[in-house]
Amino acid sequence: MNAPNSTVPVPPLAARRPVVSHHHGDSRTDDYAWLRDPGYPDVRDPAILDYLKAENAYREAVMAPLAGLQAQLFQELKGRLKDDDSGVPVKRGPWFYSWRFDPEAQYCTHFRIPFEDGPDGAARTILDETALAGGLDYLRVRAVEPSPDHALLAYSADTDGSERFAIRVRDLATGEDLPDVIPDTSGATAWAADSRTLFYVRLDAQLRPSSVWRHRLGTPxxxxxxxxxxxxxxxxxxxxxxxxxxxxxxxxxDHETSEVRFLPANAPETAPQLISARRTGRLYEAEHRDGVLWILTDDTHPNQRLVTAPAENPDAENWREEIAASDSVYLTGLHVFRDWMLIEEREDGVKHLRIRHFGAGGEHRIAFPEPAYAVRPAGNAAFDQAHLRIAYQSLVTPPTVWDYDVVTRERTVRKVQEIPSGYDASLYVSEREMAPSHDGALVPVTTVRRRDTPKDGSAPLYLYAYGSYGMNMDPGFGTARLSLLDRGFVFALANPRGGSELGKNWYEAGRLERKENTFHDVIAVARHLAAAGYARAGNMALAGGSAGGLMVGATINMAPELFRAAAAHVPFVDVLNTMLDETLWLTPGEYPEWGNPTESGEAYRRIAAYSPYDNVEAKDYPHLFVTGGLSDPRVTYWEPAKWVAKLRAAKTDGNLLLLRMNMGAGHGGKSGRYEALHEVAEEYAFMLTVFGPGFDPGA
Structure with a gap:
């Protein structure tokens, strides 16, 4: 790993400062609790900052001999991105709205074109993110919302990764921002019909999106x-x-209970009307059409049903069933248009889009060309439109945008992601497998590899999974991934319990008291892939981010021998301490997912049994590449920092353990389309090196 005659870098060892806590008759010692700055989110403690900087310096020293490989990988990754990429224009009122990248730009430019000029007409810039980012280390723009009269633009920006967005309003005639500035918001905006009133969500001191506010332009x-x-x-x-x-x-x-209110857009000072009061364990969402609310709810079945209610009296006692719940089909999304609706649904682990016409038009599912894919509606702004815009991709098919005529069922390709350095889909093959888990459950896993990569166990394999919150991980394309595939790797995407790929019950079987099913499922997938010849046990990498990082940490505690390496991005690994800390804004809202260990001894013991940080042992671990963000409000920086410190002190192997702590970014890492590629290139250089023949980290 090091240049000839170079000195092997020495990893930093964090000081141990034991803190003992007592809960439900149990005493726990945390040697690294001091890594949490009591002034968080303002981190100024010199000892903490010095340790994080030392970890970054160690990682940089270890990776320095791989600078050439990282540069090569970066150029590969960059070469697959169209330098002057642009979106497909979306009609909104009298304008087409879209975005584009200028050559070498890190951030995009938002523009619009008069409808009468057509989508290829002369563009008029409305927001230049590159100009906004000038001099900043980080920028993320969330809302870009034209007012109903299209004279103004509300936009929101986060400039440090903390997810605290400031909202501003731009006069589109002059290109100048109005004096109005609204700080500390979630970033979402919603205009009232008068184009002078703006609704937004304010964050509280714990960064929780806790209240909705109404702003009148021209007032403080x-x-x-x-x-x-x-x-x-x-x-x-x-x-x-x-x-x-x-x-x-x-x-x-939260994750299991919801309630919705609504108010007329043309009377913004009207008090919101409640649809139906919250009932623990019941979720619902609503859309409006012609005096009727269309409501998707799990009130009678986990897989949800579709009901309607009169807008003037929408309580649950007036709900009328339109589509019954099903044991096999999981209704996951609803989009109501003037003449038809789109229902997103899942069956046998595959996502489907169903068109249902009002009146006598009937209904149908849209057909897709591959058995495993990722699809979603995209850019469907007009209530009266007669087509559905779809974004489609698979592990071998680059992202493609279609316009689908909901009457004739004809589809028109609007865009296929261009890969300037070249891509031939015929060189790759994707396969779907079902892996039997410890209790007989069959876990979906989708693979992709080059056709000339042998399926004899000799190839290295990169296994990715998530498995929490009911989030679905469908098999989508990745240009960066080609750098691994073209070097002989197999990529595998697992769908363990905790996601809802196989329905709501699949999610329920991977949370609370059944959370460990997630980790058993991933272990089962790895063993199944080895038995099927994709890779041998011990020659795989495991990767995941956020709650997927929890999966990584728990899995390598349980079965470290299966993996040569692992990548844990902003990993949620200090689960027990976080769930005991009600001052963190996410903690109370996470109780339905993990349990409340403060109130419940059973929940405390259950979480303690799998929390990665609490189960680090003196044993061999895979090579580990770990990331964090100092400004991250979701998985706080001290979680990966404490985990790495404890692993470094406990593990018995000589494998690499690297921490990349972004000192100026949050949960998503660096911003800027090219800047972010450097981080991918670093991880891939790490993986390619530790999987290299005869690799010795101390050499």
Whole structure:
């Protein structure tokens, strides 16, 4: 790993400062609790910063001999991105709106074109993210929302990765921002019909999206009116404008319970009307059409049903069933248009899009060309449109945008992601397998490899999984991944329990008291892939991020022998301590997912049994590449830092353990399309090196 005659870098060892806590008759010692700055999110403790800097310096020293490989990988990754890429214009009122990248630009430019000029007409810039980012280390723009009269643009920006967005409003005639600035928001915006009133979500001191506010242009943010405040510390709130633009919807909820309010967009000072009061364990969402609310809910079945209610009296006692719940089909999304609706649903682990016409038009599923794919509606802004815009991809098919005529069923390709350095899909093959888990459950896993990569166990394999919150990980394309595939790797995407790929029950079987099924499923997938000849045990990498990082940490505690390496991105690994800390904004809202170890001894013992940080042992671990973000509000920086410190002190192997702590970014890592590629190139250089023949980390 090091240049000839170079000195082997010495890893930093964090000081041990034991802190003993007592819960439910159990005493635990945490040697690295001091790595949490009591002033968080303002991290200034010199000892903490010095340790994080030392970890970064160690990683840089270890990786320095691989600078050439990293540079090569970066150029490969960059060469697969179209330098002047652009989106497909979306019609909104009298304009087409879209975005583009200028050559070498890190950030995109938003523009619009008069409808009468057609989508290829002369573009008029409305927001230049590159100009906004000037001099900043980080930028993320969330909202880019034109007002209903298209004279103004509301936009929001986070400049440090903390996910605290400031909202501004731009006069599109002059290109100048109005004096209005609204700080500390979630970033989402919703216009009232008068184009002078803006709704937004304010973050509280714990960074929880806790209240909805109404801002009148030309007045100070301090004078804004509170529209709704959520009293439950475990609930977050959101606000948005319905597709028919007649109502604003305010939703409040956690992972298992929700309630929705709405108010007329043309009377923004009206008090919101509650659809149906929250009931623990019931989720619902709503859209409006012609005086009727269309509601997707799990009130009678985990896989949800579709009901309607009159907008003037929408309580649950007036809900009328339109589509019954099914044991085999999971309804996951609803989009209502003037003449038809789109229902997103899943069956046998595969996502489907169903078109259902109002009146006598019937319904049908859209057919897709591959058995395993990722698909979603994209850019469908007009209530009265007669087509559905779809974004489709698979492990071998680059992202493709279609316009689908919902009547004739004809599809028109609007864009296929261009890969300037070249890509031949025929060189790659994707396969879907079902891996039997410890209890007989069959776990989906989809693989992709070059056709000339042998399936005899000799190839290295990169296994990715998530498995929490019911989030679905469908098999999508990745240009970066080609750098591994073209060097002989197999890529595998597992769908363990905790996701909802196989329905809501698949999610329920991987949370709370059944959370360990997630880790057993990933272990089962790895063993199945080895038995099927994709790779041998011990010649695999395991990767995941956030709650997927928890999966990585728990899995390598349980079965480290299966993996040569692992990558844990912003990993949620200090689970027990985090779930015991109600001052963190996410903690109360996470109780439905993990349990409440403060109140429940059973939940405490259950989480303690798998929390990666609490189960680090004196044994051999794979090579590890770990990341974190100092500004991360979701997985706080001290989680990966403490985990790495404890692993470094406990593990008995000589394998590499590297921490990349982004000192100026949050949960998503660096911003900027090219800057982020450097981070991917670093991880891939790490992986390619530790999987190299005869690799010796101390050489």
């Amino acid at each position: 943010a301090e004078a804004d009116a509170e529209v709704y405040r959520e009293p439950d510390p475990g609930f977050g709130v959101s606000v948005g404008l319905g597709r028919d633009e007649r109502h604003l919807f305010i939703a409040a909820g």
